[in-house]
Amino acid sequence: MQLTATALPGLPEVTEGDDLAAILRAGLERAAITPAASDVLVVAQKIVSKAEGRMVALADVAPSPKAEELAAKAQKDPRVVELILRESREVLRCVPGVIVVEDRRGFVMANAGIDASNVAGSDERVLLLPVDPDASARRLADALGLAVVINDSFGRAWRMGTCGTAIGVAGIPALIDLRGRPDRMGRSMLTSELAFADEIAAAGSLLMGQGDEGRPVVHLRGVPQVVGDGRAADLVRPRKMDLFR
Amino acid sequence: MQLTATALPGLPEVTEGDDLAAILRAGLERAAITPAASDVLVVAQKIVSKAEGRMVALADVAPSPKAEELAAKAQKDPRVVELILRESREVLRCVPGVIVVEDRRGFVMANAGIDASNVAGSDERVLLLPVDPDASARRLADALGLAVVINDSFGRAWRMGTCGTAIGVAGIPALIDLRGRPDRMGRSMLTSELAFADEIAAAGSLLMGQGDEGRPVVHLRGVPQVVGDGRAADLVRPRKMDLFR
Numbered sequence: 001m002q003l004t005a006t007a008l009p010g011l012p013e014v015t016e017g018d019d020l021a022a023i024l025r026a027g028l029e030r031a032a033i034t035p036a037a038s039d040v041l042v043v044a045q046k047i048v049s050k051a052e053g054r055m056v057a058l059a060d061v062a063p064s065p066k067a068e069e070l071a072a073k074a075q076k077d078p079r080v081v082e083l084i085l086r087e088s089r090e091v092l093r094c095v096p097g098v099i100v101v102e103d104r105r106g107f108v109m110a111n112a113g114i115d116a117s118n119v120a121g122s123d124e125r126v127l128l129l130p131v132d133p134d135a136s137a138r139r140l141a142d143a144l145g146l147a148v149v150i151n152d153s154f155g156r157a158w159r160m161g162t163c164g165t166a167i168g169v170a171g172i173p174a175l176i177d178l179r180g181r182p183d184r185m186g187r188s189m190l191t192s193e194l195a196f197a198d199e200i201a202a203a204g205s206l207l208m209g210q211g212d213e214g215r216p217v218v219h220l221r222g223v224p225q226v227v228g229d230g231r232a233a234d235l236v237r238p239r240k241m242d243l244f245r
Numbered sequence: 246m247q248l249t250a251t252a253l254p255g256l257p258e259v260t261e262g263d264d265l266a267a268i269l270r271a272g273l274e275r276a277a278i279t280p281a282a283s284d285v286l287v288v289a290q291k292i293v294s295k296a297e298g299r300m301v302a303l304a305d306v307a308p309s310p311k312a313e314e315l316a317a318k319a320q321k322d323p324r325v326v327e328l329i330l331r332e333s334r335e336v337l338r339c340v341p342g343v344i345v346v347e348d349r350r351g352f353v354m355a356n357a358g359i360d361a362s363n364v365a366g367s368d369e370r371v372l373l374l375p376v377d378p379d380a381s382a383r384r385l386a387d388a389l390g391l392a393v394v395i396n397d398s399f400g401r402a403w404r405m406g407t408c409g410t411a412i413g414v415a416g417i418p419a420l421i422d423l424r425g426r427p428d429r430m431g432r433s434m435l436t437s438e439l440a441f442a443d444e445i446a447a448a449g450s451l452l453m454g455q456g457d458e459g460r461p462v463v464h465l466r467g468v469p470q471v472v473g474d475g476r477a478a479d480l481v482r483p484r485k486m487d488l489f490r
Binding site: 009157161163193206235 | 246249252340398401403404406407420439440443445454468479482489
């Protein structure tokens with residue numbers, strides 16, 4: 001049983017309005033990969049956001065009094081904090097350097113995933129998450145004929161560092177329910193659900209690197225085949241099951 | 246840039262006292278893999294624990310009054326709860342079905358990682374984590390001549406499902422500090438640390454599956470080369486940086 005992960009070479013800088021599916025198709029061709037329905041393409045959030053025009057010029061953002069107040073606490077630019085608030089449903093924590101929120105998509109994450117790094121142009125622009133990353137993944141999957149996971153780097157409550165995490169999913173289950181499935185010894189299992197799409201996002205992220213590498217798309221062949229078509233929304237823990245808010 | 250992950254075929258059932266390094270060496274040979282220092286072997290916690298004799302017969306466990314009390318709250322076997330307490334420094338949450346603890350190694354996790362599934366023999370035995378998984382990883386890495394990550398499935402505070410996570414590391418950095426490293430646009434990065442070993446654990450876990458598959462060891466070739474020799478302990482968020490306890 002073998003899995004091969006290939007970072008697509010020679011991808012151009014993506015900008016607003018680009019046909020991302022066409023860019024990815026050309027990247028697969030350059031890598032001499034013919035997409036199969038059982039393949040998974042892991043796509044960095046940044047290039048999806050760029051293609052979808054989610055770049056915001058901070059000069060156009062007027063911070064509210066609430067944003068000014070949180071910005072002082074978080075020691076952040078009030079205009080960035082204003083965008084974090086607009087992208088969020090709830091602020092969970094605010095300390096110097098980080099505002100942990102539940103974003104509009106339900107993801108609990110630092111700074112609503114708003115990123116100032118690797119954005120071409122001025123320092124005065126930031127990049128928001130795609131409006132509906134599950135829908136973005138669906139469009140790419142339909143255009144390319146394989147499964148798609150859009151990944152972003154998430155911090156974790158009790159562990160250092162960020163880990164690739166699925167924010168958009170199409171063509172595979174996001175979550176695999178193992179409840180009641182007997183293990184090798186014929187007993188039912190304690191570990192009942194597997195965050196399949198998050199493991200795929202992490203595997204892709206491993207090859208993407210961070211910083212100056214510029215490898216935003218990773219093709220996976222040999223992912224264990226599980227029937228289903230999930231969404232990253234399936235990975236959001238319902239509030240009533242949240243023990244740490 | 247390409248990564249290949251191979252699940253080692255034909256591994257035997259591991260039991261107490263087995264020479265795990267010899268079993269893994271034979272597994273690599275069967276897969277026709279000659280280990281290289283730049284390779285990473287991802288090894289499931291279960292087989293490390295089994296080889297190290299971390300199986301406990303519940304008949305030998307006398308639950309304390311504290312364990313009885315928590316067991317009633319968690320709706321768990323009081324003897325299992327006694328073991329969870331012995332393996333832990335602190336109980337963070339206790340609700341029906343799960344006790345979230347900081348374990349003796351510093352990991353915040355459900356049920357101190359104690360697992361009743363896939364343990365050969367009676368239902369009356371459970372498997373504890375290795376006493377010092379970083380040391381276990383070190384021994385295997387030294388014996389085999391490649392990097393080793395011992396992985397376990399962790400739940401997450403705000404996401405459904407479990408994800409492969411590093412509990413033992415040797416021969417690679419666990420955490421990569423990107424602070425101050427310029428991104429492609431020459432700006433410093435917001436995402437400052439990468440949980441490298443956790444992404445490796447997740448990538449390995451993807452091929453291991455759960456339940457009845459029995460693929461507890463995955464060999465990775467082509468992992469981006471980063472100089473360093475970290476420990477899973479590096480991934481534990483220090484208490485003073487913990488916002489969610």
